Amino acid sequence: MSRILLACSLLLLMVITTAWSLKPPAEPPTPPTVPHVTFDLPMRIQPLLSGNFGELRSNHFHSGIDFKTQQKxxxxxxxxxxxxxSRLRIGAYGFGYALYLDHPSGHTTVYGHLDRFASPIDSLATAQQYARESFELDTLYPPRRFPVKRGQLIAYSGNSGSSGGPHLHVEIRDAATQDILDPLIWYGDKLPDSRAPRIQSITLFAQGADGVIKPGKNRVSIPVVQAKNGQWTLKQLPPTVWGQVGLGIKAYDYMDNTSNIYGIRLLELYKGETLLFRQAMDRFAFADTRYLNALIDYEDWQRNRSLVMRSHLLPGNAWPNAQATNRGYFSLQDGETDTFTYVLTDRKGNSSRLTFTLKGERQALPTRLKRGFYLDYRKANVFKEADIELTLPKGCLYEDAHLRLERADTDGYADQFSLENVYTPLHLAAPLSLKIKHDTLSLKRAYYLAKRNKQGRWQAAGVGTYRHGWLTTPIRELGTFTVLADTVAPKITPVNLENAVKNRLFRIRVADEASGISSWRGTIDGQWVLFTYDIHTGYLQYVFDNKRLPRGQSHHLSLTVADACGNARTWQHSFDY
Structure with missing residues (x-):
């Protein structure tokens, strides 16, 4: 029976492939030529955005635009x-259901957080899921194997994956490099926008111990207000500065017919008539997206969830979209004044301008503090003490820092280690090794790294690798860590089981309070069946498939769910259909 169903799935896949293989292989894509390329809007409803290209998100720039879908x-x-x-992806996280199209112009368009694919794409995806016995799917296809025509129905908008609400995420990429391009280059004329960016504040930053802001501070924020004539001005006089100083600005863009806030497409800062800093968000590479943490006031973001855009480059910031004179830093002589002007411009050309004056005043520079283990941003750093080792690879830091360790004894498997300063962002993954002092478990895979969250609770930070009494796990943020163990299998709770056959639907709630749900496998009469997973509800769901589930007989369902530490639980149920 198993071989017959597998053969049927492969046959269906071959039929779909054959039906779509009517054109010869494509020539290699040509580079994008924006001026004469046109893309229709992906939906036939009023186009409104909930997010624009390049806006600031947690640890990354937004890689596309988010179209509103009328909250459904x-x-x-x-x-x-x-x-x-060119590609189909299905997963519980990330883009959820995602469809990639390549175009003869040399572009790739991407559609994420879909509810489902349209026919016959849905049959293609399902056949491959059954052939691979996996809900998750990430498949690349040869050029022109499965052609689509302009205006063809390809999918339905949704809320799948790591989505915060119903919307359609759209990207346009350079197919050759997969660099992401601003879709508003093509769609800007279809979205009414007469509103200029609005400025909330500026921030003055002293460059480490080489600068200072009166009275002896390393950063000062100043509110910005808009006068009745539309002019932007500082709400109060700025303090005097000395040594190397940089600037930052907090501002958002707006569009017609919405109350949403958006990122700034073009930021320019002038010192007098000289361009000091410029950043344009027209395209970027995925490999560079984490440089966002060096382009914001990371401490302000962690403390207050406030996004101040630096208009200077930290020493280890290699973000290619910025052009800066002296990396955006400046200095003023004692008594010298100079005029600074911010110009913020959106894709439609709406702009806002803020001009202000700063004055230099000689004052004592701060003493370089040497608290903790010195970290040199230019090289790899290895911090090692009893029962703990942290390796920061070269390129992990944006500037020099000091690492402080606080240790607390616990009755658990390992001590509690606080790696400070939590306001030091990490660009790369850093392997953290903790000694398991009470190595009492025979099943070593039960250990996992836990990080204390802002609510003071422990949450899983990765299962890591156990070796000779140590647990090693890559981390992307500093904080407080320890080792916990997960020896309890996930919970499995069927929902509305009495009506499952009537509704042709099994809904199963799954939960794991420690290391988290990692995998699941469902079978009916010993044959794999497709259970989808919705992380928003915690439900696994199987919709009866008449092509694969025989009617008029008794069946036996078995569902096994495992967590990240390998603990598994099986739930079984017999039913007539």
Missing amino acids: TGIPVYAPADGWI
């Missing part, structure tokens, strides 16, 4: 131009 799922999505399917 299921809006039809259409191909914006002729092309072919």
